[in-house]
Every structure is written in C-alpha cells, then in structure tokens.
Amino acid sequence: MMTCAALLIVIGMAVSSAAAVEVQRPRGVPLSKRQFYEENKPFTCLDGSRTIPFDRVNDDYCDCRDGSDEPGTAACPNGSFHCTNAGFRPTFIPSSRINDGICDCCDTTDEYNSGAKCENTCKELGQKEHEVLQKMAEITKEGFLLKQQLIQEAKNRQQEKQSKLTELQNNKKELEEKVEALRTVKETAEQPEKEAKELHLKAWEEQKAIIRAEKDKAKMAEAFLELDDDADGFVAVAELQTHAELDTDADGTVSETEAQGLLGGVDHVDTASFEKVWDNIKDKYVSESQPVEPAPVDTPPEESNKLADNDSEQYPSDDDVQEEEEEDEEEDDYPEEDFDKAPPTVKTPPKKDEDEEAMPPYDDETRVLIDAAQKARDNFEESERALRDVDDQMKNIEKEISFDFGPDSEFSYLYSQCYELTTSEYIYKLCPFNRVSQKPKYGGSETNLGTWGTWAGPEDNKYLLMKYEHGTGCWQGPNRSTTVKLTCGKETTVMSTSEPSRCEYLMEFTTPAVCQEPEAVISSLHGHDEF
C-alpha cells in the first residue's frame, strides 16, 4: 500500500547570494498560493468546488476537480507541481511528472519517491542560463544599436526615395510636355517631307511610263521583223501561223481563220497596222530568238530564290516582265509610314537592270526635308524613352515603398539584397522580399523555394517570421514554400536551413532588425526569482 504521506515539508530556499529562508507549505505549492493551504484548516479547492479536511491535501487521492488538493502528488490528472529550482528559474510541471522516474525539476523535488537518481543541477543551469542571457544581452545591446542605425538609414533612404519620387514626378511632368512639343515638331517636319516625296515619286512614275512605251515599241518592231519571214514588209497569215503560242482556241495550232482574226480580218498587215495586231498578241508572243518557256507553273529554282530575297510577291508568270513589275509593285505596296523610314532604293535588292529602272535619288531639296523630319522623329522618340524610364523608376520606388519593412522600416536594408548559405549539398539563397532558392552545389539548376508572401509571425510580433510561397511544385505534392525565422543578431546571415516537412523549408536568419530594446531583455532576466 502506498500512501505517500507527503504533507508538509520544509523547503530550503536559497537565493543565489546566500541567505537561506525556510518557508513551510505543502509540497508542490508555489509561494504565491501558500495562503490557500493553511495547515489544519479545511481546504477549499481553488475552484471553490468543495471543501475537504486538510489531511486530504497531498494524500495521493484526487478530491478537487481542478486538481488543487494534490499539488505534490500525481493523483490529479490536471494538477501541476511547482519546482522552486533555487538558483535557476522556478517552474510548474504537470503533476503527471511527479515520481515518474524522470528528473524534470533541476532541484530534484519532483522525484521524491520514485527511486530515480536525480542530481540538483539548478546552480549549473542557472549559471549557464546567466551566461547565455548575458551573451544574448550583449548581442541584443549591440544589435539594438545597429537597429537604430538601420532605422536611421531607413529613414534617410526613405526620404531619399521620397524626394527622388517627387523629383521624378516633376521630371515626368516636364518630360510629358517635352514629348508633346516634340510630337508637334515631328508632325510639322513630316508634312513637307511627305509632299516632296510624293512629288518625286509622281515624276518618276511618269518617267517610267515613257520608258515602258518606248520599250514596247522597240519590241514590236523587233517582232515585226521576226514575223515578216519573207521580209516583204508585211506580216501575213501564214507567217503568224508559225507561232503556235498565239493559238486562241486552245487546239495547239493557229489556224488560218485564227491568224486572220489576229490580223484584224485581213491577210497581211504592214508596220503601221501591226501596231494594233501587236496589242492583241504581245502577251503571248514568243520571240523566235528565245527558247520556248516551260509551263509557267514549273518555277525555275533561281526564281524562288529571288522570291525569297524579295520578301515574297505574287508569283510572276513571265520572266521578261518580272523585274519591272516587281519594282512597280514594291513601290506601290509600301505604305506611307514605311516610306518615311525606308525609301525604296535602300530596300530593293540590286538587280541587273537597276540603273535603267531604279528611281533616281531624291533631289537635294527633298533630302533636306527628309533629314529634318528624321531628326524630329529621333528627338521625339528619345523623349518618349526618357519618359518611360522615369515611369519605370517611379514604379520601382513605389513598389519598394509599398513593402512593409517593419514599424520603423528597419527591414528596408534587406531589400534587393541576397544572402547565401552553403550546406553539404546545396547553396541556399535568401533574397528578402523577393525569393528563396536552392541550387545544388555541384551543378544543376536552381529551384525556387518560394517567392515573397507575407510576414507570418505571431500576433504580437508578426515580424519574426517571413513566408515565401508558390515555389516550384513538388512531385505529387504542394508547391515549395519557405518560412524564414528571424532572430536578433549582430550580423545579417542565414544561419541554417532545413526541410521539416517535405517541400516546406525553414530558414533561420539573424538580423539586428529584430533586436529588442535591451531593457526588456534585462528585465526578463531578473524577473524569474520569486523574491
């Protein structure tokens, strides 16, 4: 039978200095609650639910629903035991840890009847904690100073950014005006340029028509001579009949009637009358000095090359007219605005008959106009570019300003910086407010472990955790994400990374920006002792 008669015990309490004070109270009761446990007076459960004789306090049977009658035994499932832990910090442990064979209190008071061999380690722990806290305090102190600097710098930077923004805003206004002004200048310069160019073009068209007519005449004369086989100065029906390509009813031969029809109902024509006949046959006529052309569909290879070179046009059916037509078409097809930038002479590839066929260069007057227009255009474009630049700069600054850099912008110095940590396998990179990534140390592509999401610390200080989300997806799993835990440190460094859950990374990061005011730390240092 085990009834632990652990009623009142004398607890020797040593303050770290020396002076020992003896205070009597039931086992496991903190000093602050001593008054509720008055010896030999009925005990009322702390929740007021019932009153029991005092000898039932710590009698190893749970009478109170709140467990308050058994502060020093494991009888109540919801009880708690107070370890004084003189020399270290006092603490409460669940009463289920009393006499469970495991040393929980550094002063060994939780294992008074279990046979567990516990050693009092409070002094050591206290010392160690003191050292740790002192070190922390030092770090905090220095860190906090650094933080003040960071805040000052952030302020300056913010002011800088703000004034830069204002400057840019002004700049922008000016630039917008300038753009408008230059647009007018450009349009003004382009009007005479356009007119001069059109004039020049028209003259060239007329010139070309004359040249073409002359060419046609020469061809006709040549054909007449060719057709006039007997050189009698007349082209006769029989003579036409030798030219099967002139066949009109598609039977492959030119019959007498057909030939007569072509000659305008007569048997022969002279040079003068041939002019009319020529109009009818010149499209089909094949010079006797040339080999018969293959069917037009069979494109000779060099033609397709040419086509490619010429940026494609409707496929020409006749080699003779091809080049000429091409030029015409090209010129006709150029829209006005293109004309501005690229005069046809520049763009058309050189050809055999170039000299004869090409448009003559602009006259000096026109050229002056073009140069003037071009300059206006360049100026206008440049001003537009400048405006865009300013816009971009403003957007960047506005974006930066929109980030939550902490109550005093102490985190703003992290912006657009990156911090790396190399482990045995990977190089981890944290670019605060941007992204976290991982790259295999020995080659391989970078994996996005998340892009900036939000501050995610506890309610009382959300700036202790950063959350980066929507990284590269995991096989059959979520997208990678990273939580960055910020702790106070003099340096700004990534201390460690881990992957506690698949594709959920944890990064520990020190920065002065989270260092607390040292007073707060010191007061917590001294706040444990009961006295």
Next chain:
Amino acid sequence: MAAAFNERMGLLLGLCISLLLGGSWAVDRGNFKTCDQSAFCKRQRALKPGQSPYRALLDTLELSDSRLTLQLINDNNKVHLLLELYRLQGNITRVKINELKPLKPRYEVPDVLVGDQPTEPLSVLSQDDNGVVLSLGAESQRLIVSARPFRLDIMEGPEVLLSLNSRGLLAFEHLRLRKDTQADPEGAEVKENVDGAEQQDEEQKAEDGGKDKEEDGLWEETFKTHTDSKPNGPTSISLDFSLPGVEHVYGIPEHADNLKLKTTDGGEPYRLYNLDVFQYELYNPMALYGAVPVMLAHNAQRTMGIFWLNAAETWVDISSNTAGKTVFGKMLDFVQGSSETPQTDVRWISESGIIDVFIMLGPKPSDVFSQYASLTGTQSFPPLAGLGYHQCRWNYNDQDDVKAVDQGFDQHDIPYDFIWLDIEHTDGKRYFTWDPEKFPQPKEMLHGIKDKRRKMVAIVDPHIKVDSGYKIHSEIRARDLYVKNKDGGDYEGWCWPGNSGYPDFTNPEMRAWWASMFAYDKYEGSMENLYTWNDMNEPSVFNGPEVTMYKDAMHGKWEHRDVHNLYGLYVHMATTDGLIQRSGGTERPFVLTRAFFAGSQRYGAVWTGDNAAEWDHLKISIPMCLSLGLVGISLCGADVGGFFKSPSAELLVRWYQTGAYQPFFRAHAHLDTPRREPWLFGPENTALIRDAIRQRYTLLPYWYQQFYQAHKTGQPVMRPLWVEYPKDTATFTIDDEFLIGQDLLVHPVTEEGARGVTAYLPGQGEVWYDVHTFQKHNGAQNLYIPVTMSSIPVFQRGGSIVPRKVRVRRSSDCMENDPYTLYVALSPQRVAVGELYIDDGHTFNFQTKKEFIHRSLTFANNALASRNLFPESNFSTDSWIEKVLILGASKPNKVTLQMDGKETSVEFEFEASMSVLTLRKPGMNAGADWTVVLQ
C-alpha cells in the same frame, strides 16, 4: 511505408516509374491479375459443378488409430490421389489430398502449424459399397465418405454441417511430363485442361470448330512484360465446400472490404497473394499485403472454420445457394429437410502444393478461435509499451528532428511510447546502418529517448542492396543464401536501394543468420529500446510481375510459386527471433510486419499497409482489423491519419479517436505530405487528440489483459459483435462498431461532419454504460448518440469490471507503479466480473518464472472481491487500488474493506442521478486478496 516513389527515387528508378506513377490517386488495376489473367484460376473457374470425375476406392481404405487413408481415382485420366483423414484434438478434422505417386514431391507448408497436432481415434461406424461412416468422437458427429462421386459430409445428428466436393469441383492437376519434350505416358490427358474437365473441354472444342489447340498457360504464361516459365507445368488444386444453413462467412484477409464476405458470382473471386498494392482501392476482393487462408462460417446455431493450408496464389469463390440445389449422395437424402435451407458454397483454388484442410467445427465462436490457435498458435504477448501510442512518419529527418518531436509531446503533454524511423534513417537504404549525416550518433539519440522511458522502432526491410561494400550483402552472398532465379544465379530485383537481392528466408540457415544480425554488437547503434519494423516483405519488387518476385525464382528446391505467401511470415519470424536472442531470451520482442500468413500472430504486430487520408479508409480500418482478429492476428492497426495524402483536421481527430480504440495505435504519413504531429492543427484539435490518446493510456491495463488472454487462449482482442452475441442475427453484418474483449463496445465516429451515430447495443436483457457519462442503456437496441468533435462513443457492458490507470503519464513505462481505478458496471442482476493482469510489462518472466499477478474480480451479493486465479504465480507490484466506481449501484449505508483478517471502513460518495458509487481510496495492493462489502 510504401511503394510510392518520391521524386528522388523516381529519378533514380526510371525503370519503375511507369509501373507505379500512374498519376492518379487510385490503384492501377492493370498491374494486378484478374482471375482470367491467372491461367490456373481461369482453367479452374471454367469447371462446371456436378461432374466430378473422382471416385473413392473403398477397398484401399486403411484405418490406423487416428489416421484414415483412402485412394481416389480420377476416372477421366486414371490418376490416383491419396486422401488422408485425421481427427485432431479439439473438434478439428484434417483432410489431406495429394497425388498417390507424384512425379516429384509437391510442396507441403512447413513452419505454420505449431507442435504436433494431437490426434483422436477414428472409428468406422458402418461401411458399404457406397461409402463409409466414421465416428468423430462425441456429440454424435459423423463423417461420411461417399464413393461415387467422391464426397465428404460432416454431420451432427441429422444435420449436415459441411460437405466437401459436394459440387464436384475437386480438381487436382497432377504433375506430368511436358509432351513436346517427351512422349506423354498417359495419352488420356492430351486434351485435358484441368483434371476431370475432359468432357467439358471436348464440348468447348466442338464449339470452337474442333481446333485441337492446347490450353494456354499450362507450361508458360505471360503477364504484361513478364513471363513465368512454369517448368512443372499445371499444378493447381481446387476443392469446394458447402455450408448448409450458413449465410454469413468471414475471414480470408487481407482485403479492403466489409467484414461479411460477399458472394463472388459474376465477379472476381477473393484473391490471396501477398502484394504491395500502390494506393489500394476499397470494397473489392483484390489481394493485398498479407494472406490468411482461414474462413469462418457462422449462423445462429454454430460457428465453424475452414483453414486451407496452402501458401501459393489462392483464389476463393463464394456463392450463396439453397441446400436443395446441390446433388447429394443417396444415403443423405433422408436427412435433408426443406430445400429452402440457405447455403453458402465456397471454393478454394490454389496454384500449387497439396490440399490440406483443417475443418474446425466450433460450435461456438470461441471454440473456433481455440481450435485455430491449437493449429497455428496464439498472438504473441506484446510488451506493454507496444500497446501505447506510436508516432511514425516517413521520415523523421535527423536526430534533431527526433528530439524536437519527442519534446513536442512533452510540451503538449501528450503521451507516447514509440517513435519510428522509416527507410531514410539508413545509409543509402542499407538496413542495419545509419545515415552518417542525419543519424551520426544513434545511441545518443536512443539514450535520449530512454531517458524519457520511451522507445524507438527502426525499419529493416528484407531487400538487400547489391553492393560489395555492404557487409550484409556480401555475407549473404558468401553464404549463398539469396533467392535464386530460374537459371541458378542470385535473383535480383529493384526496390528502395536500387538493385537488390532477396535473402531466402525459407531457409532456416538464413533465418538464423538474420536473427544473429540483431545482436547489439552486430547491429551498430542499436540498443535495448530499439525495436524493428519489417516492410516490403510480400516481397515487394518494383520491377517484378505484380510488383513481386518471379514465380519461377527458386528457394532451394521449391519455386517461389509454392512459398510466396509464406515469405513475409519468415522475414517476420527471423526478425522476431533476432530481437529475442539479442536479450538472451529474456525480453519480449516488438516487430511490425506488412506481409503475413497464417501463424504470423506468433511474431508480432500487423498493419493494414499504405492506406490514404480519406474517410472511407478510416471506416475500412474497422472491418480490416476485425477480419484479421478472427483469424488470430489481434495486434492490428491502420496508419492513423492515412498514409497517402493529407487529412483534414477533422479526419485526423476522428482517426485518432478510432485508433485509440484499435489494438495497434500508430500514426504514420507519407514523405510527401505536410507534417502532422498532433499539435500542428491548432490548440482545439491538439486538445482533442490529446484526449483520445489519454483515453487509450487510461485503458492500458484492460488492453494488456486482453492481449494476455489472446496470447493464452487465441481469442481475438478486437471482436465483431456476433462473436459475443452469436445468436443475435442483427449483429452479423455490423462492421462500423466493435468490441474490445467482451466488455467494451466502441462505435467510433467515422463520418465527416457527423452530428450523431447510431450504435447497436446487443444483448437482450443486458445493459451498457456510457463510459464518459455513466448513463445506462438497455441492450438489444439501436441507440442514437448525438456527437460533438470530442465524442468517442464507448460503452461498458453491465456485468463487467474494467481496470484503468487514470494517471496518464509520458509513457506507459512511467505509469508502471501507478494505482488502479476499477470500473464495476453492474448487470441488471447486480453482478459483475472482471480480471486484473499485471507483470513486469516487458520480459518472458511471466512465462518462464510465473512472475505475474492474475486476479479475478467479482461483484456479487453486494461484495466486490479479488481472488488469485493462479496461486502458483509470484509477482509483486507497487500498484494499489485508488478508487472503485460502481455503476448502477444503490446507496449503501456503510462500506467496509476486509483484508488480512481485518475490517476497515471505506469512505464513499454516491451520485444519485447516474447511480454511481465511488469508493474513495480503499488503498489495497493490486496483488492482494480483499473483499469490499457494501452494507
């Protein structure tokens, strides 16, 4: 753990990706055979009933004291079979059928039966030309052997209990020479597909236009890209059983299906073939990780069992019928009554081996459990800690992670006993090693856990990385103990480590060597609080047919085909032996296995494999573990929370609440899922999970006692209601609630968003007490119970006494000396009985030195008494009785304790609204004799 691939593995094992990725969240059925795709199943299933070619040659009958032999002949091919009949102690009949003169020996399953089966005399009651009538000892049970066609009927009085070959589906494919290599000595079998099917076969051929084509798959068969060479040709066996009067059959795990087996007419048969099924589907008869070829048949009058001792691929067809429809022998006509008697017909088909059937005749469910236990042994008695809560995950990343999780439990005041390490703890999936980066100081870690009186399990799988620098591999190779492929070289397949060898665990030498590897000086970094988990022991082979080994791989002289379903049992056996041996035989082992067979209960725990975080998977955990319990495997659990996918907080909480009341209570999660330790779902859910786990710990004395009973008697711990209420037909199909022992009824909440559950409380004239409120309810009713998120509907049977330890601590070990609270729930007759079992919780001393306390607790005539059940036992405990709650009591005037000849008065409180009498601190030692009298 799983056959799932994480990214890294996927990259490494491109080979296997196509096998298992699939991309969807359901099993890829195409990876696994249907009966039609398994040549022998297809052949056998094509047989039609009522045309048995087998005839008993009565003149060959020989009867020794306990053994009857008789030859059977297949009239189609003249092949002789030898029938052996044994009467085994405890109302069991064993029927063995083998070839009289097989070309070479056929496989007979070793190592599953325990000891020698004591036999009882058989005697011939009568004999004539038509058959023989044998007496089966007492109870007017007779066995009737009919000659033409051959059939066996077991009768009790005028009733047929069970018939064999009553549908004529006995088929025994005898060993033969391949006719394309050698002239067939028996011309008769040219046209045969399954022995005895000649006639039908001919009919079929006539229909096919006389194509004289040999049936495919006799000497070779191909599934997907895998070819099975089948050097022995067709070897399958089949036998049918008729169960007149039976409508409910159970057992033959492992299937993700309801407790009551369904008829398989027009569908797939239930398949027994240990397979690593990736993301298995529910409510179908596909084979899973383990196989126990035991079926229970039950009706309101009787429970029987059929144990088909065969380790080859097996298919079971079930159909319901009426008794009148089957063809009975003439001599039985007079005993058959109404033709409307319902009947269940069962047919077993196995690919090789012999017919070796144990017919367990009950008649009570508990008798069948005892009978089966006498054949294959009982549940191993786990260390007490094994019944606590287990925290697992694939994977705890490193030692710091383990430490942090351990501390997390303390910070949140949640008890646990075991933390588990999955495959990532090893050095490159080399089992028995530790990752030097992540687990550089395993002993330091284990000491840290030991300091909290907790334990660890590390995984040791049976596939061995082929790596000459790996000691385990080079030794197995040097000793030539690997499974061989058909050409005689070491078989190699892909698994977690990449190319792997598979030790031949069927070889006793291999098992002994393996066991020796668990010695503390062999298994570096291990110590006494490190236990073991065997996964992937189906065996799982990522690039093998159906994710397992080729059937023509060789285990000594036997094909893998013959031993497949035994492989996992042997791995488990060898590991368990290792853990016993490392302590010099004093400490009880704890080993979890995924693959199992009949007899696996002797080696430890089983879980239901790689389930998923879905409500239906939570629901199915109940019938899956119930089915295992019926066939001896009581230490069963499902991954709490679900292995694949991520549970909602509600599902996780409900799963903890359910798991807390199932035997093996372990949370587990896939590598790719978010962390889910109990405190990661907000304070409310943490509190709910804490409460569920704490309920488990308060009941550990009861659980422990149940497992002691299971170990002693073979009774299941987690029981379907019909086991305790066999005459109550309303219980026969219930599988959403269950009993723990006979005294606690649990109806966990397994529906999302549930506002209430309807529990069936069995027992006409009985009462049940809500364990949380002590409210009393009558039995034989459906009770609607409104639920909240904190509800776990549990009832204690009126008439029972349940011991608890209500001081829940960090681990079960920490609670060793804590006092007991007795919950005495009175029956309407104001009586109650219970037991209390105590020992050291971890050694075999309870067995070897009788160091235990086993007491009966009885409440009758207003007196509660504790009496020693085993006066010769000796054990002392510091535990005492701190409180007794008597539910359904009336207020006494006085309560006295009588002990050691002295009488002292005991304080009490009476709570009238619920009629609960609480005895305050009676204080007697838990091992003492005492009586408390209410006056």
